[in-house]
Amino acid sequence: MxxxxxxxxxxxxxxxxxxxxxxxxxxxxxxxxxxxxxxxxxxxxxxxxxxxxxxxxxxxxxxxxxxxxxxxxxxxxxxxxxxxxxxxxxxxxxxxxxxxxxxxxxxxxxxxxxxxxxxxxxxxxxxxxxxxxxxxxxxxxxxxxxxxxxxxxxxxxNGYLEGKVEQLSAYSAQQPVTPEEAAIFNAACGDYQYPLGTPVTVGKRTTSQGTDYCFTAQSKDVKGNDVKTTIYVTVSNDPNIKPEFTEVVR
Ligand SMILES: Cc1cc2nc3c(=O)[nH]c(=O)nc-3n(C[C@H](O)[C@H](O)[C@H](O)COP(=O)(O)O)c2cc1C
The missing domain is CATH 3.40.50.360 (Flavodoxin domain)
Structure with missing residues:
Protein backbone atom coordinates (compact mmCIF):
# COMPACT_ATOMS: atom_id res chain seq x y z
CA MET A 1 0.00 0.00 0.00
CA ASN A 158 -4.55 3.80 -6.96
CA GLY A 159 -2.94 1.37 -4.55
CA TYR A 160 -4.10 2.89 -1.22
CA LEU A 161 -6.22 -0.16 -0.35
CA GLU A 162 -5.80 -3.78 -1.14
CA GLY A 163 -8.39 -5.50 -3.27
CA LYS A 164 -9.45 -6.19 -6.82
CA VAL A 165 -11.46 -3.98 -9.15
CA GLU A 166 -12.80 -4.47 -12.64
CA GLN A 167 -10.29 -3.18 -15.20
CA LEU A 168 -12.09 -0.67 -17.39
CA SER A 169 -11.23 -0.47 -21.07
CA ALA A 170 -10.39 2.80 -22.82
CA TYR A 171 -13.17 4.73 -24.57
CA SER A 172 -13.54 3.97 -28.28
CA ALA A 173 -12.51 6.71 -30.75
CA GLN A 174 -14.91 9.65 -31.07
CA GLN A 175 -17.58 9.10 -33.77
CA PRO A 176 -20.48 11.34 -34.86
CA VAL A 177 -23.43 11.09 -32.44
CA THR A 178 -26.39 8.99 -33.66
CA PRO A 179 -30.00 10.00 -32.83
CA GLU A 180 -30.10 7.19 -30.19
CA GLU A 181 -26.95 8.54 -28.52
CA ALA A 182 -28.31 12.10 -28.63
CA ALA A 183 -31.43 10.79 -26.85
CA ILE A 184 -29.19 9.23 -24.14
CA PHE A 185 -27.37 12.56 -23.75
CA ASN A 186 -30.67 14.41 -23.39
CA ALA A 187 -32.07 11.87 -20.91
CA ALA A 188 -28.94 12.27 -18.76
CA CYS A 189 -28.31 16.01 -19.07
CA GLY A 190 -31.66 17.52 -20.08
CA ASP A 191 -32.76 18.39 -16.55
CA TYR A 192 -29.42 19.93 -15.47
CA GLN A 193 -29.96 23.56 -14.40
CA TYR A 194 -27.57 25.05 -17.00
CA PRO A 195 -27.44 24.15 -20.71
CA LEU A 196 -24.63 21.70 -21.46
CA GLY A 197 -24.57 22.23 -25.22
CA THR A 198 -25.14 19.95 -28.20
CA PRO A 199 -23.37 16.59 -28.38
CA VAL A 200 -21.35 16.28 -31.58
CA THR A 201 -19.18 13.17 -31.22
CA VAL A 202 -18.99 10.31 -28.72
CA GLY A 203 -16.69 7.50 -27.57
CA LYS A 204 -17.96 4.52 -25.53
CA ARG A 205 -16.86 1.69 -23.30
CA THR A 206 -18.74 -1.29 -21.96
CA THR A 207 -18.45 -2.28 -18.29
CA SER A 208 -20.05 -5.04 -16.24
CA GLN A 209 -22.54 -2.41 -14.98
CA GLY A 210 -23.55 -0.88 -18.31
CA THR A 211 -22.13 1.53 -20.91
CA ASP A 212 -20.14 4.72 -20.31
CA TYR A 213 -20.26 7.54 -22.86
CA CYS A 214 -17.72 10.30 -23.39
CA PHE A 215 -19.47 13.02 -25.42
CA THR A 216 -17.84 16.04 -27.00
CA ALA A 217 -20.36 18.85 -26.96
CA GLN A 218 -20.43 22.24 -28.60
CA SER A 219 -21.57 25.17 -26.48
CA LYS A 220 -20.97 28.86 -25.83
CA ASP A 221 -18.96 30.37 -22.99
CA VAL A 222 -20.16 33.40 -20.98
CA LYS A 223 -18.74 35.74 -23.67
CA GLY A 224 -20.62 33.91 -26.44
CA ASN A 225 -17.51 32.18 -27.89
CA ASP A 226 -17.82 28.62 -29.22
CA VAL A 227 -16.33 26.10 -26.79
CA LYS A 228 -16.01 22.33 -26.76
CA THR A 229 -16.63 20.42 -23.55
CA THR A 230 -16.32 16.76 -22.63
CA ILE A 231 -19.37 15.31 -20.92
CA TYR A 232 -19.45 11.88 -19.30
CA VAL A 233 -22.67 9.89 -19.09
CA THR A 234 -23.25 6.42 -17.73
CA VAL A 235 -26.11 4.10 -18.66
CA SER A 236 -26.87 1.21 -16.35
CA ASN A 237 -27.79 -2.31 -17.51
CA ASP A 238 -30.77 -1.89 -15.13
CA PRO A 239 -33.52 -0.30 -17.27
CA ASN A 240 -35.09 1.21 -14.13
CA ILE A 241 -32.08 3.48 -13.64
CA LYS A 242 -32.13 6.53 -15.90
CA PRO A 243 -28.95 7.61 -17.76
CA GLU A 244 -26.71 9.63 -15.41
CA PHE A 245 -24.65 12.70 -16.23
CA THR A 246 -21.47 12.13 -14.24
CA GLU A 247 -19.14 15.05 -15.07
CA VAL A 248 -18.35 17.85 -17.46
CA VAL A 249 -14.73 18.74 -18.23
CA ARG A 250 -14.35 22.26 -19.53
C1 LIG B 1 -20.21 29.82 -4.41
C2 LIG B 1 -20.46 28.53 -5.14
C3 LIG B 1 -19.91 28.33 -6.41
C4 LIG B 1 -20.09 27.10 -7.07
N1 LIG B 1 -19.50 26.93 -8.29
C5 LIG B 1 -19.62 25.73 -8.92
C6 LIG B 1 -18.95 25.49 -10.17
O1 LIG B 1 -18.27 26.35 -10.73
N2 LIG B 1 -19.10 24.27 -10.75
C7 LIG B 1 -19.85 23.29 -10.19
O2 LIG B 1 -19.92 22.21 -10.77
N3 LIG B 1 -20.47 23.46 -8.99
C8 LIG B 1 -20.37 24.65 -8.35
N4 LIG B 1 -20.99 24.85 -7.14
C9 LIG B 1 -21.74 23.73 -6.53
C10 LIG B 1 -20.92 23.01 -5.45
O3 LIG B 1 -19.65 22.62 -5.95
C11 LIG B 1 -21.65 21.77 -4.96
O4 LIG B 1 -22.91 22.11 -4.49
C12 LIG B 1 -20.86 21.01 -3.88
O5 LIG B 1 -21.25 19.66 -3.87
C13 LIG B 1 -21.05 21.60 -2.49
O6 LIG B 1 -20.26 20.88 -1.57
P1 LIG B 1 -20.44 21.00 0.01
O7 LIG B 1 -21.84 20.49 0.32
O8 LIG B 1 -19.39 20.14 0.57
O9 LIG B 1 -20.30 22.44 0.37
C14 LIG B 1 -20.85 26.07 -6.47
C15 LIG B 1 -21.43 26.30 -5.20
C16 LIG B 1 -21.24 27.51 -4.55
C17 LIG B 1 -21.86 27.72 -3.18
Missing part, protein backbone atom coordinates in the same frame (compact mmCIF):
# COMPACT_ATOMS: atom_id res chain seq x y z
CA UNK A 2 1.20 3.49 -0.89
CA UNK A 3 0.06 5.34 2.22
CA UNK A 4 1.81 5.01 5.55
CA UNK A 5 0.24 7.84 7.50
CA UNK A 6 -2.42 9.96 5.95
CA UNK A 7 -4.69 12.82 6.90
CA UNK A 8 -8.02 13.76 5.37
CA UNK A 9 -8.42 17.56 5.36
CA UNK A 10 -11.58 19.02 3.90
CA UNK A 11 -13.81 22.03 3.65
CA UNK A 12 -17.54 21.54 3.16
CA UNK A 13 -20.18 24.23 3.15
CA UNK A 14 -23.35 22.17 2.77
CA UNK A 15 -22.20 18.66 3.71
CA UNK A 16 -21.62 16.88 0.38
CA UNK A 17 -17.81 16.98 0.57
CA UNK A 18 -18.02 15.99 4.21
CA UNK A 19 -19.80 12.76 3.23
CA UNK A 20 -17.05 11.91 0.77
CA UNK A 21 -14.37 12.87 3.32
CA UNK A 22 -15.91 10.47 5.81
CA UNK A 23 -15.74 7.64 3.25
CA UNK A 24 -12.04 8.29 2.65
CA UNK A 25 -11.30 8.56 6.37
CA UNK A 26 -13.15 5.38 7.24
CA UNK A 27 -11.59 3.26 4.49
CA UNK A 28 -8.09 4.61 5.16
CA UNK A 29 -8.40 4.66 8.99
CA UNK A 30 -7.11 8.21 8.60
CA UNK A 31 -7.16 11.20 10.92
CA UNK A 32 -9.62 13.87 9.78
CA UNK A 33 -9.59 17.64 9.95
CA UNK A 34 -12.49 19.84 8.90
CA UNK A 35 -11.47 23.33 7.80
CA UNK A 36 -13.65 26.13 9.08
CA UNK A 37 -13.61 29.85 8.36
CA UNK A 38 -14.03 32.70 10.85
CA UNK A 39 -17.10 34.01 9.05
CA UNK A 40 -18.96 30.97 7.72
CA UNK A 41 -20.50 31.00 4.28
CA UNK A 42 -23.91 30.32 5.77
CA UNK A 43 -26.16 32.43 3.54
CA UNK A 44 -28.37 31.18 0.72
CA UNK A 45 -26.71 29.88 -2.46
CA UNK A 46 -27.19 33.28 -4.11
CA UNK A 47 -25.78 35.14 -1.09
CA UNK A 48 -22.74 32.87 -1.08
CA UNK A 49 -22.20 33.46 -4.80
CA UNK A 50 -22.39 37.23 -4.29
CA UNK A 51 -20.07 37.22 -1.27
CA UNK A 52 -17.50 35.13 -3.18
CA UNK A 53 -17.71 37.35 -6.24
CA UNK A 54 -16.97 40.38 -4.05
CA UNK A 55 -14.08 38.60 -2.31
CA UNK A 56 -12.59 37.44 -5.60
CA UNK A 57 -12.92 40.92 -7.15
CA UNK A 58 -11.04 42.35 -4.14
CA UNK A 59 -8.46 39.53 -4.09
CA UNK A 60 -9.61 38.63 -0.58
CA UNK A 61 -9.62 35.17 0.94
CA UNK A 62 -11.54 34.07 4.05
CA UNK A 63 -9.72 33.85 7.36
CA UNK A 64 -9.42 30.27 8.59
CA UNK A 65 -10.50 29.30 12.06
CA UNK A 66 -8.24 26.27 11.82
CA UNK A 67 -4.77 27.74 11.53
CA UNK A 68 -2.35 25.51 13.45
CA UNK A 69 -2.18 22.53 11.18
CA UNK A 70 0.86 20.37 11.72
CA UNK A 71 1.46 18.04 8.82
CA UNK A 72 4.84 16.72 9.96
CA UNK A 73 3.58 13.25 10.88
CA UNK A 74 1.71 12.73 7.61
CA UNK A 75 3.18 11.84 4.24
CA UNK A 76 -0.06 11.92 2.27
CA UNK A 77 -2.89 14.43 2.57
CA UNK A 78 -6.31 13.70 1.07
CA UNK A 79 -7.60 17.21 0.39
CA UNK A 80 -11.34 17.64 -0.13
CA UNK A 81 -13.36 20.63 -1.29
CA UNK A 82 -16.48 21.72 -3.17
CA UNK A 83 -15.90 23.26 -6.58
CA UNK A 84 -16.63 26.98 -6.57
CA UNK A 85 -16.40 28.94 -9.82
CA UNK A 86 -14.69 26.07 -11.61
CA UNK A 87 -11.96 25.39 -9.03
CA UNK A 88 -11.39 24.66 -5.32
CA UNK A 89 -13.54 26.69 -2.89
CA UNK A 90 -12.11 29.93 -1.46
CA UNK A 91 -11.32 28.47 2.01
CA UNK A 92 -8.89 26.12 0.24
CA UNK A 93 -7.21 29.14 -1.35
CA UNK A 94 -6.62 30.36 2.23
CA UNK A 95 -5.41 26.92 3.29
CA UNK A 96 -2.84 26.54 0.52
CA UNK A 97 -1.58 30.08 1.18
CA UNK A 98 -1.15 29.52 4.92
CA UNK A 99 -0.07 25.93 5.41
CA UNK A 100 3.22 24.40 4.36
CA UNK A 101 2.50 21.44 2.07
CA UNK A 102 6.09 21.23 0.73
CA UNK A 103 7.16 17.62 0.21
CA UNK A 104 3.68 16.20 0.82
CA UNK A 105 1.76 13.95 -1.51
CA UNK A 106 -1.71 15.40 -2.06
CA UNK A 107 -4.70 13.43 -3.28
CA UNK A 108 -7.46 15.89 -4.15
CA UNK A 109 -11.14 14.98 -3.97
CA UNK A 110 -14.15 17.15 -4.61
CA UNK A 111 -17.89 17.41 -5.07
CA UNK A 112 -19.53 19.62 -7.64
CA UNK A 113 -22.74 20.51 -9.43
CA UNK A 114 -21.31 19.64 -12.84
CA UNK A 115 -17.51 19.34 -12.77
CA UNK A 116 -14.14 20.82 -11.93
CA UNK A 117 -11.75 18.14 -10.65
CA UNK A 118 -9.13 18.51 -13.38
CA UNK A 119 -9.15 22.34 -13.38
CA UNK A 120 -8.81 22.39 -9.58
CA UNK A 121 -5.93 19.90 -9.76
CA UNK A 122 -4.11 22.13 -12.23
CA UNK A 123 -4.67 25.09 -9.90
CA UNK A 124 -3.34 23.07 -6.94
CA UNK A 125 -0.21 22.21 -8.95
CA UNK A 126 0.35 25.93 -9.55
CA UNK A 127 -0.39 26.91 -5.94
CA UNK A 128 1.73 24.13 -4.40
CA UNK A 129 4.73 23.59 -6.69
CA UNK A 130 6.65 21.83 -3.91
CA UNK A 131 3.95 19.26 -3.25
CA UNK A 132 3.15 16.26 -5.41
CA UNK A 133 -0.45 16.43 -6.67
CA UNK A 134 -1.61 12.88 -7.34
CA UNK A 135 -4.67 11.67 -9.29
CA UNK A 136 -7.90 12.65 -7.56
CA UNK A 137 -11.58 11.79 -7.29
CA UNK A 138 -14.65 13.92 -7.98
CA UNK A 139 -18.39 13.30 -7.84
CA UNK A 140 -21.47 15.32 -8.76
CA UNK A 141 -23.47 16.07 -5.63
CA UNK A 142 -26.55 14.68 -7.45
CA UNK A 143 -24.75 11.28 -7.49
CA UNK A 144 -23.43 11.38 -3.93
CA UNK A 145 -25.03 8.00 -3.13
CA UNK A 146 -22.59 6.45 -5.62
CA UNK A 147 -19.59 7.89 -3.77
CA UNK A 148 -18.97 5.02 -1.28
CA UNK A 149 -18.48 2.44 -4.06
CA UNK A 150 -16.53 4.87 -6.25
CA UNK A 151 -14.21 5.97 -3.42
CA UNK A 152 -13.44 2.33 -2.61
CA UNK A 153 -12.72 1.65 -6.26
CA UNK A 154 -10.52 4.77 -6.47
CA UNK A 155 -8.50 3.72 -3.41
CA UNK A 156 -7.93 0.20 -4.72
CA UNK A 157 -7.15 1.37 -8.26
Missing amino acids: KTQKCLVIYYSQTGATQQVAQEFAQLLHADTLRIEVEQPYDGTYQETIERCQKEMANNEVPTLKTRDIDLTKYDTVFLGYPIWFGTYALPITSLVKNIDFAGKKIVPFCTFGSGGLSASMNDLKKALPQAEILPGYGVRNARITKAPAEVKRFLIE
Whole structure:
Protein backbone atom coordinates (compact mmCIF):
# COMPACT_ATOMS: atom_id res chain seq x y z
CA MET A 1 0.00 0.00 0.00
CA LYS A 2 1.20 3.49 -0.89
CA THR A 3 0.06 5.34 2.22
CA GLN A 4 1.81 5.01 5.55
CA LYS A 5 0.24 7.84 7.50
CA CYS A 6 -2.42 9.96 5.95
CA LEU A 7 -4.69 12.82 6.90
CA VAL A 8 -8.02 13.76 5.37
CA ILE A 9 -8.42 17.56 5.36
CA TYR A 10 -11.58 19.02 3.90
CA TYR A 11 -13.81 22.03 3.65
CA SER A 12 -17.54 21.54 3.16
CA GLN A 13 -20.18 24.23 3.15
CA THR A 14 -23.35 22.17 2.77
CA GLY A 15 -22.20 18.66 3.71
CA ALA A 16 -21.62 16.88 0.38
CA THR A 17 -17.81 16.98 0.57
CA GLN A 18 -18.02 15.99 4.21
CA GLN A 19 -19.80 12.76 3.23
CA VAL A 20 -17.05 11.91 0.77
CA ALA A 21 -14.37 12.87 3.32
CA GLN A 22 -15.91 10.47 5.81
CA GLU A 23 -15.74 7.64 3.25
CA PHE A 24 -12.04 8.29 2.65
CA ALA A 25 -11.30 8.56 6.37
CA GLN A 26 -13.15 5.38 7.24
CA LEU A 27 -11.59 3.26 4.49
CA LEU A 28 -8.09 4.61 5.16
CA HIS A 29 -8.40 4.66 8.99
CA ALA A 30 -7.11 8.21 8.60
CA ASP A 31 -7.16 11.20 10.92
CA THR A 32 -9.62 13.87 9.78
CA LEU A 33 -9.59 17.64 9.95
CA ARG A 34 -12.49 19.84 8.90
CA ILE A 35 -11.47 23.33 7.80
CA GLU A 36 -13.65 26.13 9.08
CA VAL A 37 -13.61 29.85 8.36
CA GLU A 38 -14.03 32.70 10.85
CA GLN A 39 -17.10 34.01 9.05
CA PRO A 40 -18.96 30.97 7.72
CA TYR A 41 -20.50 31.00 4.28
CA ASP A 42 -23.91 30.32 5.77
CA GLY A 43 -26.16 32.43 3.54
CA THR A 44 -28.37 31.18 0.72
CA TYR A 45 -26.71 29.88 -2.46
CA GLN A 46 -27.19 33.28 -4.11
CA GLU A 47 -25.78 35.14 -1.09
CA THR A 48 -22.74 32.87 -1.08
CA ILE A 49 -22.20 33.46 -4.80
CA GLU A 50 -22.39 37.23 -4.29
CA ARG A 51 -20.07 37.22 -1.27
CA CYS A 52 -17.50 35.13 -3.18
CA GLN A 53 -17.71 37.35 -6.24
CA LYS A 54 -16.97 40.38 -4.05
CA GLU A 55 -14.08 38.60 -2.31
CA MET A 56 -12.59 37.44 -5.60
CA ALA A 57 -12.92 40.92 -7.15
CA ASN A 58 -11.04 42.35 -4.14
CA ASN A 59 -8.46 39.53 -4.09
CA GLU A 60 -9.61 38.63 -0.58
CA VAL A 61 -9.62 35.17 0.94
CA PRO A 62 -11.54 34.07 4.05
CA THR A 63 -9.72 33.85 7.36
CA LEU A 64 -9.42 30.27 8.59
CA LYS A 65 -10.50 29.30 12.06
CA THR A 66 -8.24 26.27 11.82
CA ARG A 67 -4.77 27.74 11.53
CA ASP A 68 -2.35 25.51 13.45
CA ILE A 69 -2.18 22.53 11.18
CA ASP A 70 0.86 20.37 11.72
CA LEU A 71 1.46 18.04 8.82
CA THR A 72 4.84 16.72 9.96
CA LYS A 73 3.58 13.25 10.88
CA TYR A 74 1.71 12.73 7.61
CA ASP A 75 3.18 11.84 4.24
CA THR A 76 -0.06 11.92 2.27
CA VAL A 77 -2.89 14.43 2.57
CA PHE A 78 -6.31 13.70 1.07
CA LEU A 79 -7.60 17.21 0.39
CA GLY A 80 -11.34 17.64 -0.13
CA TYR A 81 -13.36 20.63 -1.29
CA PRO A 82 -16.48 21.72 -3.17
CA ILE A 83 -15.90 23.26 -6.58
CA TRP A 84 -16.63 26.98 -6.57
CA PHE A 85 -16.40 28.94 -9.82
CA GLY A 86 -14.69 26.07 -11.61
CA THR A 87 -11.96 25.39 -9.03
CA TYR A 88 -11.39 24.66 -5.32
CA ALA A 89 -13.54 26.69 -2.89
CA LEU A 90 -12.11 29.93 -1.46
CA PRO A 91 -11.32 28.47 2.01
CA ILE A 92 -8.89 26.12 0.24
CA THR A 93 -7.21 29.14 -1.35
CA SER A 94 -6.62 30.36 2.23
CA LEU A 95 -5.41 26.92 3.29
CA VAL A 96 -2.84 26.54 0.52
CA LYS A 97 -1.58 30.08 1.18
CA ASN A 98 -1.15 29.52 4.92
CA ILE A 99 -0.07 25.93 5.41
CA ASP A 100 3.22 24.40 4.36
CA PHE A 101 2.50 21.44 2.07
CA ALA A 102 6.09 21.23 0.73
CA GLY A 103 7.16 17.62 0.21
CA LYS A 104 3.68 16.20 0.82
CA LYS A 105 1.76 13.95 -1.51
CA ILE A 106 -1.71 15.40 -2.06
CA VAL A 107 -4.70 13.43 -3.28
CA PRO A 108 -7.46 15.89 -4.15
CA PHE A 109 -11.14 14.98 -3.97
CA CYS A 110 -14.15 17.15 -4.61
CA THR A 111 -17.89 17.41 -5.07
CA PHE A 112 -19.53 19.62 -7.64
CA GLY A 113 -22.74 20.51 -9.43
CA SER A 114 -21.31 19.64 -12.84
CA GLY A 115 -17.51 19.34 -12.77
CA GLY A 116 -14.14 20.82 -11.93
CA LEU A 117 -11.75 18.14 -10.65
CA SER A 118 -9.13 18.51 -13.38
CA ALA A 119 -9.15 22.34 -13.38
CA SER A 120 -8.81 22.39 -9.58
CA MET A 121 -5.93 19.90 -9.76
CA ASN A 122 -4.11 22.13 -12.23
CA ASP A 123 -4.67 25.09 -9.90
CA LEU A 124 -3.34 23.07 -6.94
CA LYS A 125 -0.21 22.21 -8.95
CA LYS A 126 0.35 25.93 -9.55
CA ALA A 127 -0.39 26.91 -5.94
CA LEU A 128 1.73 24.13 -4.40
CA PRO A 129 4.73 23.59 -6.69
CA GLN A 130 6.65 21.83 -3.91
CA ALA A 131 3.95 19.26 -3.25
CA GLU A 132 3.15 16.26 -5.41
CA ILE A 133 -0.45 16.43 -6.67
CA LEU A 134 -1.61 12.88 -7.34
CA PRO A 135 -4.67 11.67 -9.29
CA GLY A 136 -7.90 12.65 -7.56
CA TYR A 137 -11.58 11.79 -7.29
CA GLY A 138 -14.65 13.92 -7.98
CA VAL A 139 -18.39 13.30 -7.84
CA ARG A 140 -21.47 15.32 -8.76
CA ASN A 141 -23.47 16.07 -5.63
CA ALA A 142 -26.55 14.68 -7.45
CA ARG A 143 -24.75 11.28 -7.49
CA ILE A 144 -23.43 11.38 -3.93
CA THR A 145 -25.03 8.00 -3.13
CA LYS A 146 -22.59 6.45 -5.62
CA ALA A 147 -19.59 7.89 -3.77
CA PRO A 148 -18.97 5.02 -1.28
CA ALA A 149 -18.48 2.44 -4.06
CA GLU A 150 -16.53 4.87 -6.25
CA VAL A 151 -14.21 5.97 -3.42
CA LYS A 152 -13.44 2.33 -2.61
CA ARG A 153 -12.72 1.65 -6.26
CA PHE A 154 -10.52 4.77 -6.47
CA LEU A 155 -8.50 3.72 -3.41
CA ILE A 156 -7.93 0.20 -4.72
CA GLU A 157 -7.15 1.37 -8.26
CA ASN A 158 -4.55 3.80 -6.96
CA GLY A 159 -2.94 1.37 -4.55
CA TYR A 160 -4.10 2.89 -1.22
CA LEU A 161 -6.22 -0.16 -0.35
CA GLU A 162 -5.80 -3.78 -1.14
CA GLY A 163 -8.39 -5.50 -3.27
CA LYS A 164 -9.45 -6.19 -6.82
CA VAL A 165 -11.46 -3.98 -9.15
CA GLU A 166 -12.80 -4.47 -12.64
CA GLN A 167 -10.29 -3.18 -15.20
CA LEU A 168 -12.09 -0.67 -17.39
CA SER A 169 -11.23 -0.47 -21.07
CA ALA A 170 -10.39 2.80 -22.82
CA TYR A 171 -13.17 4.73 -24.57
CA SER A 172 -13.54 3.97 -28.28
CA ALA A 173 -12.51 6.71 -30.75
CA GLN A 174 -14.91 9.65 -31.07
CA GLN A 175 -17.58 9.10 -33.77
CA PRO A 176 -20.48 11.34 -34.86
CA VAL A 177 -23.43 11.09 -32.44
CA THR A 178 -26.39 8.99 -33.66
CA PRO A 179 -30.00 10.00 -32.83
CA GLU A 180 -30.10 7.19 -30.19
CA GLU A 181 -26.95 8.54 -28.52
CA ALA A 182 -28.31 12.10 -28.63
CA ALA A 183 -31.43 10.79 -26.85
CA ILE A 184 -29.19 9.23 -24.14
CA PHE A 185 -27.37 12.56 -23.75
CA ASN A 186 -30.67 14.41 -23.39
CA ALA A 187 -32.07 11.87 -20.91
CA ALA A 188 -28.94 12.27 -18.76
CA CYS A 189 -28.31 16.01 -19.07
CA GLY A 190 -31.66 17.52 -20.08
CA ASP A 191 -32.76 18.39 -16.55
CA TYR A 192 -29.42 19.93 -15.47
CA GLN A 193 -29.96 23.56 -14.40
CA TYR A 194 -27.57 25.05 -17.00
CA PRO A 195 -27.44 24.15 -20.71
CA LEU A 196 -24.63 21.70 -21.46
CA GLY A 197 -24.57 22.23 -25.22
CA THR A 198 -25.14 19.95 -28.20
CA PRO A 199 -23.37 16.59 -28.38
CA VAL A 200 -21.35 16.28 -31.58
CA THR A 201 -19.18 13.17 -31.22
CA VAL A 202 -18.99 10.31 -28.72
CA GLY A 203 -16.69 7.50 -27.57
CA LYS A 204 -17.96 4.52 -25.53
CA ARG A 205 -16.86 1.69 -23.30
CA THR A 206 -18.74 -1.29 -21.96
CA THR A 207 -18.45 -2.28 -18.29
CA SER A 208 -20.05 -5.04 -16.24
CA GLN A 209 -22.54 -2.41 -14.98
CA GLY A 210 -23.55 -0.88 -18.31
CA THR A 211 -22.13 1.53 -20.91
CA ASP A 212 -20.14 4.72 -20.31
CA TYR A 213 -20.26 7.54 -22.86
CA CYS A 214 -17.72 10.30 -23.39
CA PHE A 215 -19.47 13.02 -25.42
CA THR A 216 -17.84 16.04 -27.00
CA ALA A 217 -20.36 18.85 -26.96
CA GLN A 218 -20.43 22.24 -28.60
CA SER A 219 -21.57 25.17 -26.48
CA LYS A 220 -20.97 28.86 -25.83
CA ASP A 221 -18.96 30.37 -22.99
CA VAL A 222 -20.16 33.40 -20.98
CA LYS A 223 -18.74 35.74 -23.67
CA GLY A 224 -20.62 33.91 -26.44
CA ASN A 225 -17.51 32.18 -27.89
CA ASP A 226 -17.82 28.62 -29.22
CA VAL A 227 -16.33 26.10 -26.79
CA LYS A 228 -16.01 22.33 -26.76
CA THR A 229 -16.63 20.42 -23.55
CA THR A 230 -16.32 16.76 -22.63
CA ILE A 231 -19.37 15.31 -20.92
CA TYR A 232 -19.45 11.88 -19.30
CA VAL A 233 -22.67 9.89 -19.09
CA THR A 234 -23.25 6.42 -17.73
CA VAL A 235 -26.11 4.10 -18.66
CA SER A 236 -26.87 1.21 -16.35
CA ASN A 237 -27.79 -2.31 -17.51
CA ASP A 238 -30.77 -1.89 -15.13
CA PRO A 239 -33.52 -0.30 -17.27
CA ASN A 240 -35.09 1.21 -14.13
CA ILE A 241 -32.08 3.48 -13.64
CA LYS A 242 -32.13 6.53 -15.90
CA PRO A 243 -28.95 7.61 -17.76
CA GLU A 244 -26.71 9.63 -15.41
CA PHE A 245 -24.65 12.70 -16.23
CA THR A 246 -21.47 12.13 -14.24
CA GLU A 247 -19.14 15.05 -15.07
CA VAL A 248 -18.35 17.85 -17.46
CA VAL A 249 -14.73 18.74 -18.23
CA ARG A 250 -14.35 22.26 -19.53
C1 LIG B 1 -20.21 29.82 -4.41
C2 LIG B 1 -20.46 28.53 -5.14
C3 LIG B 1 -19.91 28.33 -6.41
C4 LIG B 1 -20.09 27.10 -7.07
N1 LIG B 1 -19.50 26.93 -8.29
C5 LIG B 1 -19.62 25.73 -8.92
C6 LIG B 1 -18.95 25.49 -10.17
O1 LIG B 1 -18.27 26.35 -10.73
N2 LIG B 1 -19.10 24.27 -10.75
C7 LIG B 1 -19.85 23.29 -10.19
O2 LIG B 1 -19.92 22.21 -10.77
N3 LIG B 1 -20.47 23.46 -8.99
C8 LIG B 1 -20.37 24.65 -8.35
N4 LIG B 1 -20.99 24.85 -7.14
C9 LIG B 1 -21.74 23.73 -6.53
C10 LIG B 1 -20.92 23.01 -5.45
O3 LIG B 1 -19.65 22.62 -5.95
C11 LIG B 1 -21.65 21.77 -4.96
O4 LIG B 1 -22.91 22.11 -4.49
C12 LIG B 1 -20.86 21.01 -3.88
O5 LIG B 1 -21.25 19.66 -3.87
C13 LIG B 1 -21.05 21.60 -2.49
O6 LIG B 1 -20.26 20.88 -1.57
P1 LIG B 1 -20.44 21.00 0.01
O7 LIG B 1 -21.84 20.49 0.32
O8 LIG B 1 -19.39 20.14 0.57
O9 LIG B 1 -20.30 22.44 0.37
C14 LIG B 1 -20.85 26.07 -6.47
C15 LIG B 1 -21.43 26.30 -5.20
C16 LIG B 1 -21.24 27.51 -4.55
C17 LIG B 1 -21.86 27.72 -3.18
